[in-house]
Amino acid sequence: MTREGWINLCLALGLLAAPLIAVAADEIFYVTLATKVAIFALAGAGLNLVLGYGGLISLGHAAFFGLGGYAAGILASQAQNYEPIASWPITIEGTTQMPVIWLVAILVSGLAALPIGALSLRTAGVYFIMITLAFAQMIYYFAVSWPAYGGEDGLSFYVRNQFPGLNTLDPLTFFAICYVILMIVLAFCSHLTRSRFGLALEGARQNELRLASVGIRPFRIRLSAFVISGMITGLAGALYADLNRFVSPAMLSWHTSGEIIVFVILGGVARLYGPVAGAMLYIALEFLLGGVSEHWQFLLGLLLLLVVLFARGGLIGLLAGERRHV
Amino acid sequence: MSEAVLELDHVSKRFGALIVSDDVSLTLKRGEIHALIGPNGAGKSTLIKQIAGELAPDAGTIRFDGRDITDLDMAARARLGLARSFQVSSLAPEFTAMQNVMLAVQAVSGRTFAFFKPALKDASLIEPAMIYLTRTGLEERANVRAADLSHGERRQLEIGIALALKPRAFLLDEPMAGIGAGGTRKLTELLSGLRAEAPILLIEHDMDAVFALADRISVLVYGRIITTGSVEEIRGHPEVRRAYLGEEAS
Numbered sequence: 001m002t003r004e005g006w007i008n009l010c011l012a013l014g015l016l017a018a019p020l021i022a023v024a025a026d027e028i029f030y031v032t033l034a035t036k037v038a039i040f041a042l043a044g045a046g047l048n049l050v051l052g053y054g055g056l057i058s059l060g061h062a063a064f065f066g067l068g069g070y071a072a073g074i075l076a077s078q079a080q081n082y083e084p085i086a087s088w089p090i091t092i093e094g095t096t097q098m099p100v101i102w103l104v105a106i107l108v109s110g111l112a113a114l115p116i117g118a119l120s121l122r123t124a125g126v127y128f129i130m131i132t133l134a135f136a137q138m139i140y141y142f143a144v145s146w147p148a149y150g151g152e153d154g155l156s157f158y159v160r161n162q163f164p165g166l167n168t169l170d171p172l173t174f175f176a177i178c179y180v181i182l183m184i185v186l187a188f189c190s191h192l193t194r195s196r197f198g199l200a201l202e203g204a205r206q207n208e209l210r211l212a213s214v215g216i217r218p219f220r221i222r223l224s225a226f227v228i229s230g231m232i233t234g235l236a237g238a239l240y241a242d243l244n245r246f247v248s249p250a251m252l253s254w255h256t257s258g259e260i261i262v263f264v265i266l267g268g269v270a271r272l273y274g275p276v277a278g279a280m281l282y283i284a285l286e287f288l289l290g291g292v293s294e295h296w297q298f299l300l301g302l303l304l305l306l307v308v309l310f311a312r313g314g315l316i317g318l319l320a321g322e323r324r325h326v
Numbered sequence: 327m328s329e330a331v332l333e334l335d336h337v338s339k340r341f342g343a344l345i346v347s348d349d350v351s352l353t354l355k356r357g358e359i360h361a362l363i364g365p366n367g368a369g370k371s372t373l374i375k376q377i378a379g380e381l382a383p384d385a386g387t388i389r390f391d392g393r394d395i396t397d398l399d400m401a402a403r404a405r406l407g408l409a410r411s412f413q414v415s416s417l418a419p420e421f422t423a424m425q426n427v428m429l430a431v432q433a434v435s436g437r438t439f440a441f442f443k444p445a446l447k448d449a450s451l452i453e454p455a456m457i458y459l460t461r462t463g464l465e466e467r468a469n470v471r472a473a474d475l476s477h478g479e480r481r482q483l484e485i486g487i488a489l490a491l492k493p494r495a496f497l498l499d500e501p502m503a504g505i506g507a508g509g510t511r512k513l514t515e516l517l518s519g520l521r522a523e524a525p526i527l528l529i530e531h532d533m534d535a536v537f538a539l540a541d542r543i544s545v546l547v548y549g550r551i552i553t554t555g556s557v558e559e560i561r562g563h564p565e566v567r568r569a570y571l572g573e574e575a576s
Contacts, residue, residue, distance in 0.1 A: 196432045196445040203429050206418040210426075213378065213416070214433040214491060215404035221438070 004320035008273040012183070015041075015276065019175045031171040032243070033287060037279045038178040039239045044263035044275025045185055046232030051261065052270030053193050054225045055205030059257050060116065060132030063139045064230040066252030067112055068105035068237025073247035074149055075101050076157040098163045098177070102238055109234025110227050112139075117226035121219055133254055140252040154248025161242055168242075178239050182276075185232055190272050192228070201225050233260070262300075266307055268314030270323060277315040329356045330389075331495050331525050332377070332408075337386035339369075339376060339549075346372045347383065348549035354495055359517065359526045361536045363560075364546035370529045371413055373546070374499050377527070378410045379403045391494060404433070407494030411487075411501055413529075415480040419473035423464050423483050426472055427455040430490035455490065462486040463512065478505040485516065496526040502535050514538055537561070 001009075015037060022030035043065055050056045078085050078094030086092040095101060120131045149155045160168045168174050192198055203211045204218040211218050241247045250256065259282070267278025285303070289296035311318045332354035339347040346369040354360050362370050375381040377388060379400035387396045395403055404410070417426050428451040432438055435450070445451060459465050462482040467475060475483060481501055488496055501517070502510045514535050520526060521541075530536050536543065537557050544554040545566050553563055560566055 191442045191444070194444045194446060195442055196438050196440045196448075196451075199425065199429055199432065199445045200438050203418050203421070206420055207416055209380070209400075209412075210416050210418055211429070212400040213404055213410050213412075214430040214487065215401050216429075216433045216438050217399070217401040224439070 002320075004271070004273075004316065007316060007319050008276075011273050011276050011280070015280065016179060019172055023172055028171055031175050033283055035171070035175040035178050035243055036240075037276075037283050038175065038182045039236050039243060040260075040263055040279035040282065041276040042178070042182045042185055042239065043233045043236035043260050044267070044279055045182070045189055046229045046234075046236065047260050048264050048270065048275050049189065049192070049201075049225050049229040049232070050222075051264055052274065053198065053205065054201050054222055056121070056222060056226070057129050057261075058120075058132040058226075058229075059129045059254065059261070060120075060134075060136035061230070061233050061260050062252050062254060062256035063116065063136035064109040064113060064233040065237035065240070065256055065260065066139065066143065066247070066249070067109045068234030069241040069247040069251045070143065070149065070155075070237075071105040071108045071234070072101045072161065072238040072241040073155045073157060075104060076161050076241075077149075077155055080157055080159065096159070096161045098161045098168070098242070101161055101242075102235055105234045105238035106231045109237070110231040112234075113227045113230025114223075117223045117230070121222050121226065133257070136252065136254060136257055140249055140254075143249040143252055150248070152249060154246055154250070156246045158245065160245055174243070178243075181235065181239065185235075186272060186276075189232075193272070197221065197224070262304060264314075266304065266314055268316030269312075271313065271316040271320075274314055274316050281315060330354065331356055331391060332527065333389040334373075334377070335387045335389065337373070337376060337383045337388065339372060339381065339383045345549045347376065350386070350546075350549070350551055352544060352551065352554070354525045354527050356525055357521055358541040359521050359528055359539050361528045361530060361540035361543045362546055363530070363533075363536060363543060368546040369549040370546055371499055372549075374410065374497050374527075374529060377497055378408065404491065405436075407491070407524075408497065409488035409491040409493030409495070409524075410497040411481075411484040411499060413499040413503065415477075415484055417472040417480060417483060417487075420471060422469050422471055423459060423475060423479075423486075424452070424455055424468040426483060427458050427486050427490050428452065430487045431455050431458075434490065434492055458486045458490045461489060462516065478509045481505050481509070481513070485513070489520075493524050495524050496520065496528075498526055499529045500531060501528070502530055502532045510535055 015034060019031040019034040047061045050058055075094045076096055079096045084091050084093050116135045120128055123131055144152050162168055163177060166173050200211065200216050200221045204221050208218040237251060263275050263278035263282055266281050267276065268274035285300055286296065289299050307314055313323060330353040334350055334352040337347050337350045350373060364370055376383045379398060387394055390406055390408060431451050431454045459468050462485050464479060464482050464486060467479055485501060502513055510532060517526060517539055540557055542554060542556060543560040544551050552565055
């Protein structure tokens with residue numbers, strides 16, 4: 001196994017061990033922190049596909065995170081109030097079943113990512129950053145101004161959604177659900193990035209002229225990656241809604257997009273476990289420094305600056321060395 | 327004219343007031359190497375870009391294998407079998423030489439939307455890629471990143487990628503540029519053998535290589551083809567001597 005492989009294994013086991021130790025020590029709060037790490041890592045894993053492997057800096061992934069969150073929130077609150085979401089032309093009922101909610105979250109974010117990606121990917125560089133940001137802000141302001149689902153105040157649902165055969169109200173069980181999803185998605189990403197599709201996606205990042213001149217259209221490759229990426233981040237959003245039993249426009253705001261980028265950059269761009277390492281570091285800093293000073297984000301900014309200046313490969317790059325295509 | 331693989335029919339292109347392609351008509355026939363020569367700024371690379379689909383001509387048509395490809399994009403033309411090497415090497419720098427060629431092999435196979443099978447250990451990509459690397463003399467350098475290859479090796483890799491596309495025509499933009507005498511001799515040999523596989527439209531400044539390789543030569547000056555002929559005809563053409571060969575001698 002490569003050095004990076006060992007580091008990945010340590011990160012996976014570390015994230016699994018943290019809540020188990022917390023439960024043993026009767027410190028349930030830390031289980032919630034670990035769950036947050038798993039969910040943020042999942043959101044970052046989605047973004048990493050386009051930002052890391054595809055080299056496309058999307059500043060609009062909060063759109064998918066929030067849409068996934070709202071999909072969960074709306075389905076759950078309607079079901080809890082026994083009101084259908086739509087009664088014409090067909091009746092659509094809410095649901096409190098997680099698997100259904102996840103599916104809807106993935107579908108909704110994918111359907112949003114398709115037109116957003118199709119339009120954004122006609123641009124490049126700074127314009128791509130700005131247009132993805134613009135789309136996300138559009139959705140944000142729509143959520144703020146739409147009173148049916150709480151508008152600016154957000155939308156609460158009182159009981160966490162259910163998973164057949166499990167008690168999701170137990171923090172450790174909910175952590176396990178998030179963790180298993182994260183592992184499945186990371187395995188998926190690992191295959192994806194090493195497949196022919198992954199080869200073409202990285203080819204497009206390095207030299208799109210080269211890719212086109214061998215007969216592969218960079219646009220299609222990138223759009224597919226963008227949609228898959230949006231779906232993963234949307235799934236993370238649904239889980240995040242369930243963690244808090246609350247969704248609000250904050251999930252859609254550009255702060256959230258920035259945070260997801262920070263997870264990826266801190267951990268290591270285009271590294272499979274980059275978002276995991278990044279989310280761990282971020283939550284740890286928020287928790288440790290946040291206790292010391294409410295200006296902890298100043299120190300986060302400093303750290304980010306150091307990573308960008310001196311450790312381009314992020315935490316994983318620092319530990320495992322430069323990335324090789326093998 | 328049935329043996330023409332590539333046909334340019336009154337192709338014109340201007341950038342503002344500058345006419346870069348002035349009513350260019352040109353054919354590339356089966357089995358030939360057709361060299362395109364001309365002084366710097368004559369519009370040779372711009373013409374290649376229009377043939378490859380990177381730039382759209384303002385007027386005229388481009389036919390390939392009897393089919394009008396004027397409105398097709400670069401990727402579509404590449405898939406029809408138009409392989410191009412770049413004047414300035416254009417590779418995926420982080421990929422190894424092998425991976426650069428594999429990308430071309432997978433493009434030809436038409437199966438890029440495969441999400442699960444690991445590509446980098448796929449023998450159906452590696453084995454053909456190794457053949458093309460060997461043909462261009464890069465078999466020892468297969469696992470070196472393109473960014474770490476020497477200038478000459480990158481030129482060889484460009485040819486290797488073009489070969490991997492199993493093309494019906496090659497567009498080679500100064501393949502010999504900056505590779506030294508030994509490299510030029512080896513490449514001349516390789517290209518000479520290639521014409522049996524697919525005809526080559528060759529832009530080259532190395533006149534020894536052009537005279538050694540070309541079956542026909544077209545001379546481009548200020549975007550116009552002033553003459554097309556055999557090596558002997560071009561050597562003796564007074565306008566060519568004045569416009570191009572003379573200029574080079576001075």
